[in-house]
Amino acid sequence: MRHIRPISDLRNHFADISKTVHEDQEPVYLTKNGYGDMVVMSIEAYEQKLFESDIYLKLKEAELDAKSTQTRHTHEDVFRDIRKGLSEKSNGENV
Template sequence: MPHIRPVSDLRNHFAEISKIVHETLEPVFLTKNGHGDMVVMSIEQYENIQYNNEIFAKLKEAEIEANSSDVRFSHDEVFKQLRQRLRKEEKG
C-alpha cells in the first residue's frame, strides 16, 4: 500500500518519513492541497531505479539491434569472447 502524506509532514515528521523510506525502500508520496506534489525516496532506492532504467535502455538497444540483423551468437560464443576480452585487459 503506498505511503501518502501531506507535504507538511516532511517538515513536521521528517524522521518518521526518513525511517519509512529507508526501512521499506518504498517512496512516500506527498500531497499539497489534496493533489500529488512530490515523491520522497531513499538514495539507495533512487540508485536502484536509475540502475534498472539503464539496464532497460541497454536491453531495448540490444533488441533493436537484434531486430535489424540476422546474426546470432550462442551462449558459448558470447562467453568465449568475453573471456578473451578480459584476458586482454588483464595483460594490457
C-alpha cells in the same frame, strides 16, 4: 500500499518519513494543496530504480538490434569474447 502524505510532514515528521522509506524500501508521495508534488525515497531504492531502468534500456536496445539483423551469438561466443577482452586488458593491451 502507497504512502501519501502532505508536504508539511516533510518538515514536521521528517524522522517518520525517513524511517518509512528505509524500512519499506518504498517511496513516500508528498502532496501540496491536495495534488502530487514530489516523491521521497531512500538512496538505496533510488539506485535500484536507476539500475533497473538501465537494464531495461539495454534489453530494449538489444531487442531493437535483434530485429534489425539476422546475426545471432551463442552465450559461448559472447563469454569467449568477454574473456578475450579481459585477458588482453590485464596484459596491458588496448582493446
